[in-house]
Amino acid sequence: MKEKCSKYEALFTFRNEEELFEHIQNCEDCRKEHEKMLKVSELIQEVKPYFKKKRKNLAKIKAACALFLVTVCATTLGVINFNTDISDTLKYGSTLSAEDLGLPVDSYGLIYIE
Numbered sequence: 001m002k003e004k005c006s007k008y009e010a011l012f013t014f015r016n017e018e019e020l021f022e023h024i025q026n027c028e029d030c031r032k033e034h035e036k037m038l039k040v041s042e043l044i045q046e047v048k049p050y051f052k053k054k055r056k057n058l059a060k061i062k063a064a065c066a067l068f069l070v071t072v073c074a075t076t077l078g079v080i081n082f083n084t085d086i087s088d089t090l091k092y093g094s095t096l097s098a099e100d101l102g103l104p105v106d107s108y109g110l111i112y113i114e
Contacts (some may be wrong), residue, residue, distance in 0.1 A: 005029040012037070 008030040011020045024031050080087050088096045099105045104112040 008033040 005027050007023060007027070011023055011030070020034075024034050085095045088094070097105075097109060098111050099109065104114075106112045
């Protein structure tokens with residue numbers, strides 16, 4: 001019984017193409033292995049555009065999520081910073097009045113000017 005040739009991987013990896021093709025012409029086992037490798041290479045080339053498209057779509061989704069997050073955060077912070085009642089409630093637990101801020105006020109809570 002003939003042993004199977006195991007030189008294909010070493011020739012494919014470490015030698016030049018001329019030596020590989022010369023060996024393939026003389027060795028039936030390596031020729032079959034080379035044909036299998038060519039089929040696998042063809043399959044990879046066939047599905048390559050699908051994976052590139054999938055990667056681009058994933059990048060678009062990530063960019064959209066980041067943009068959405070920035071928009072939500074900016075809107076939330078903008079509302080809190082421009083609406084002093086909300087920021088006072090968050091910071092101090094209640095809305096601050098003019099009297100709490102140390103301004104002179106009358107009995108109605110309006111600023112008293114002398």
